[in-house]
Amino acid sequence: MHHKRIMRSIILLAFLLLIGCADNNNANKAVPLPAMELHEQVTLGQYKNKDLQWLVIAKEKGKALLLCKYFIDEMPFDEKNDNAYWKNCSLRYWLNKDFYENAFSDEEKQSILLSTLENPSVKFAEVYTDTILAVGDEPYFYYYPDENYDSLANSLEEEDSMELQKTKAEPSTQDHVFILSLQEAGLYAMDIDSPLLSYKSKYDYSYSWLRTHANPTVYDTGAMVSGYQDFYPWGFYTDEPMPVRPATWVACK
Incomplete structure (x- = not known):
């Protein structure tokens, strides 16, 4: 029995190492898109039979951060309203499963990077x-x-x-598609003279989800939202449908 446990542990370790190697190989084999300029608009993927337009909001060596120019849908952060953490919420699952699988072609997926996202206290x-x-x-x-x-x-x-207030730190995640954190929004998007982090409804600007946990001094089950060059740190209940604006890192020349 003891030997069987050891063997199972060895097999599990080998499996995890294989996954890690596969992720590294996928990153190394990413097909770069043409060179992009900061704040350039690019087309990548489709949703509800419409081309998806993205804005280049950051560039690093060999990759660019794209933010969808418009919100794509209104969805809850977490359908059960019992999880305000990005790692386990239903929105993260939907973006990386249903949306990622259906919005992008196999060729486009080769350029989308699996990114490690840090979610520190802010x-x-x-x-x-x-x-x-x-x-x-x-x-x-x-x-x-x-x-x-x-x-x-x-x-x-x-x-x-x-x-001074402080949000909760959360575990890091690996995602192909995600929504911005408060930190990323402040670093990359709030200084651009356009409503990148909200959408223009018929009457007024509205908020869209961020993946940062809401200020826990108010309540513990909220996720932050961002508006037109501002944000709402008290958050909203996570089962409330709110606009979703995806982001993704892509390989580029």
Whole structure:
């Protein structure tokens, strides 16, 4: 019996190593798309019989980060509303299973990278002020990469107040298709003069899902959403249908 357990463990280890090698081989064999310029619009895949338009929001050596120009659908973050973590939510499963398998051709899939996504804790400032947006008692939220929050605090008027908040860290994941985190949105998209992170409805701008956990001081089952160059850290209940804007890393020349 002891020898059988050892043998099963060896087989499982070999299987996991084989998967890891396969992932590395897939990355190495990725077929690069033509060279892309930052903020360029590219066409890749189809959804509901319409071509998908993407914006290049970041470039690194041999790859580019694409963000869908428009929301593709309204879906819950998690259908059961009992999971606000990206790793186990139904939206992640749908994007990497149904959407990935059906939206892209076999040839296009050869250019889409399996990316390791980090989901660290993120710090942001909650500011109550009458001097920035004239919003009275409503708070205004700041998040910028490498933001100096001491400078922000010093810029406020005496009657204003600021409190630093922090989201929960989550496990890293590997995905072909995903939605942006708050950190990625602040780093890549919030400085672009177009509503990249929201869609224009008939009446007004709306929010779309981020994969960052909502501020846990409010409630523990929410996922963050982002609007037009801003975000809502308290999040929404995860079974509520919200606009979805996919992102993906692709190999390029």
